[in-house]
Amino acid sequence: MPVSSEPVALGLPLEADRLVLRDYREDDLESLHSLWSDSDVAKFIPPKGPRKEEDTKRLLLKALATQLERPRRYFRLAIVLKPDGEFVGDCVCRVHDPDNKEDLTHLLGEAYIGFFLHRRFWGQGYATEIARTLLRFGFEELGLHRIFAWCDRENVASSRVLEKAGMKQEGHFRESVLLGDEWRDPLVYGIIRDETKV
Numbered sequence: 001m002p003v004s005s006e007p008v009a010l011g012l013p014l015e016a017d018r019l020v021l022r023d024y025r026e027d028d029l030e031s032l033h034s035l036w037s038d039s040d041v042a043k044f045i046p047p048k049g050p051r052k053e054e055d056t057k058r059l060l061l062k063a064l065a066t067q068l069e070r071p072r073r074y075f076r077l078a079i080v081l082k083p084d085g086e087f088v089g090d091c092v093c094r095v096h097d098p099d100n101k102e103d104l105t106h107l108l109g110e111a112y113i114g115f116f117l118h119r120r121f122w123g124q125g126y127a128t129e130i131a132r133t134l135l136r137f138g139f140e141e142l143g144l145h146r147i148f149a150w151c152d153r154e155n156v157a158s159s160r161v162l163e164k165a166g167m168k169q170e171g172h173f174r175e176s177v178l179l180g181d182e183w184r185d186p187l188v189y190g191i192i193r194d195e196t197k198v
């Protein structure tokens with residue numbers, strides 16, 4: 001059954017081995033902005049460059065407002081450490097509106113996932129844990145059939161995470177993403193429900 005006609009199965013917060021993925025709260029602004037104002041974090045993520053506080057506020061407001069939507073299709077979640085709730089990063093699972101035929105991103109899959117971690121947490125396997133958790137959420141809780149993700153072709157760490165989570169590289173688009181003033185090549189990864197071993 002299409003996602004849009006079902007009541008949303010929430011199942012939040014999501015638990016990973018070492019992390020919890022929970023809904024944002026108003027008091028997360030400072031943590032979220034310390035993440036997105038880091039130029040290394042934002043390096044490959046359009047529109048490019050460290051985000052201004054007003055950009056982060058807009059992101060947080062959207063995350064908060066969409067928590068109330070039914071069916072809920074935008075799951076922007078804070079990633080926190082299990083023991084003490086320390087903020088690790090930001091992640092998203094975005095389900096497309098199947099009734100919006102003009103949004104051609106549905107050709108890539110019913111939903112996409114993405115994850116963005118504070119630099120001090122890189123290289124410890126956290127993003128792989130998050131990707132697996134978001135895929136499990138998409139398939140088991142939301143009943144999705146196919147999920148995609150994309151990253152800049154030079155974002156080697158992100159490519160590796162998507163592969164480790166079981167996604168396959170299916171596309172290399174030429175100069176389809178504008179990053180600052182430069183047209184970049186994204187790699188598109190996909191996974192179908194039956195392929196998941198998460």
Ligand SMILES: CC(C)(COP(=O)(O)OP(=O)(O)OC[C@H]1O[C@@H](n2cnc3c(N)ncnc32)[C@H](O)[C@@H]1OP(=O)(O)O)[C@@H](O)C(=O)NCCC(=O)NCCS
Nearest residue numbers: 041115116117122123124125126127128151156157158160
């Ligand atoms: C991309 C990102 C999420 C990865 O997070 P992470 O927690 O460090 O990822 P993991 O530790 O789970 O896995 C990283 C993998 O990439 C590999 N890797 C990292 N940098 C690499 C490089 N320059 N060359 C080759 N491999 C690299 C690591 O060795 C590891 O693979 P392994 O387990 O086989 O050794 C993190 O760097 C980040 O938040 N970047 C900024 C935001 C971003 O670009 N997000 C992705 C959006 S598409």
